[in-house]
Amino acid sequence: MVKAIRPIPPAVRDAQARASDPKASTFVSANAGSGKTHVLVQRVIRLLLSGVPPEKILCITFTKAAAANMAERVFTTLGHWVTLDDAGLDAAIREAGIAHPSATLRREARKLFACALETPGGLKVQTIHALCTRLLQQFPFEANVPARFAVLDDRDQNEMMERANLAVFLEASRIPDSPIGRALRTAMANAADVTFKEVVREACLSRDHFMAWTDAAGNAAAAAAQMSAALDVSADDRIEDVEREIVDGPNLPRSSWKEMATLLDTSSKADQKQAERLGGG
Ligand SMILES: Nc1ncnc2c1ncn2[C@@H]1O[C@H](COP(=O)(O)OP(=O)(O)OP(=O)(O)O)[C@@H](O)[C@H]1O
Ligand SMILES: [Mg+2]
Numbered sequence: 001m002v003k004a005i006r007p008i009p010p011a012v013r014d015a016q017a018r019a020s021d022p023k024a025s026t027f028v029s030a031n032a033g034s035g036k037t038h039v040l041v042q043r044v045i046r047l048l049l050s051g052v053p054p055e056k057i058l059c060i061t062f063t064k065a066a067a068a069n070m071a072e073r074v075f076t077t078l079g080h081w082v083t084l085d086d087a088g089l090d091a092a093i094r095e096a097g098i099a100h101p102s103a104t105l106r107r108e109a110r111k112l113f114a115c116a117l118e119t120p121g122g123l124k125v126q127t128i129h130a131l132c133t134r135l136l137q138q139f140p141f142e143a144n145v146p147a148r149f150a151v152l153d154d155r156d157q158n159e160m161m162e163r164a165n166l167a168v169f170l171e172a173s174r175i176p177d178s179p180i181g182r183a184l185r186t187a188m189a190n191a192a193d194v195t196f197k198e199v200v201r202e203a204c205l206s207r208d209h210f211m212a213w214t215d216a217a218g219n220a221a222a223a224a225a226q227m228s229a230a231l232d233v234s235a236d237d238r239i240e241d242v243e244r245e246i247v248d249g250p251n252l253p254r255s256s257w258k259e260m261a262t263l264l265d266t267s268s269k270a271d272q273k274q275a276e277r278l279g280g281g
Pocket of ligand 2: 036037038
């Protein structure tokens with residue numbers, strides 16, 4: 001059974017027509033699937049119908065999928081218009097929000113498909129990222145970026161990071177007594193393989209912050225000293241000392257463990273596990 005198409009309420013149509021009027025500056029916020037993209041597509045079509053050259057229109061989306069979807073809808077609609085007879089085309093133009101189509105408008109409407117497709121640098125529907133990349137590529141000196149730069153995709157980025165990591169590791173193991181050699185030894189003793197990689201990656205991705213921080217501190221050693229002070233740890237603190245302080249320190253003296261274990265035993269599963277540990281200690 002074919003489901004009957006539910007009519008679009010006149011109030012919705014009116015609101016959509018007002019929002020797609022190129023003369024109005026509009027902000028549309030509406031539920032998922034309620035016709036936002038439809039309104040944008042109508043707006044583009046109405047701009048084209050009013051004689052705006054395709055290359056003067058720029059549509060920006062957040063995702064590539066949304067850009068493809070919008071462009072596809074504009075071209076499908078305009079392509080469909082070429083196939084319609086006069087009455088059908090008038091109805092379609094009215095549907096787009098223009099109340100009184102004329103013969104001239106019909107003629108224009110039939111040319112739009114070819115015009116939008118063929119104009120060099122024609123209708124632009126693209127992601128905000130693509131637009132920004134293009135702007136930077138056009139004005140590299142003003143933006144202080146290398147001319148003819150390329151944007152890395154995730155795979156290239158990972159590959160470069162792996163290669164750089166490997167080069168640093170090789171260098172560090174070649175000269176174990178250099179600062180970098182000693183750093184690698186410390187890191188290997190303290191971090192699991194995966195954690196270490198992640199930490200390095202995070203650090204590389206936030207290198208601007210790191211550099212600004214170490215520059216402000218004067219050098220890497222001074223920056224490390226600042227961090228030690230903030231965390232209240234010193235270079236000769238040992239993990240055993242920290243553990244001893246936890247177990248033998250004043251916060252939870254051994255004399256209270258039994259009492260604490262009894263309390264924890266009445267609580268959640270995780271707490272009962274703690275109770276077991278305290279009881280066993
Ligand atoms: N006035 C209208 N006439 C005909 N079809 C319409 C109208 N308004 C919305 N639709 C249809 O409703 C469906 C959903 O609309 P659309 O994709 O534009 O919604 P959306 O708000 O952009 O959705 P999403 O939140 O998923 O991005 C589409 O098939 C669209 O063609
Ligand atoms: Mg949408």
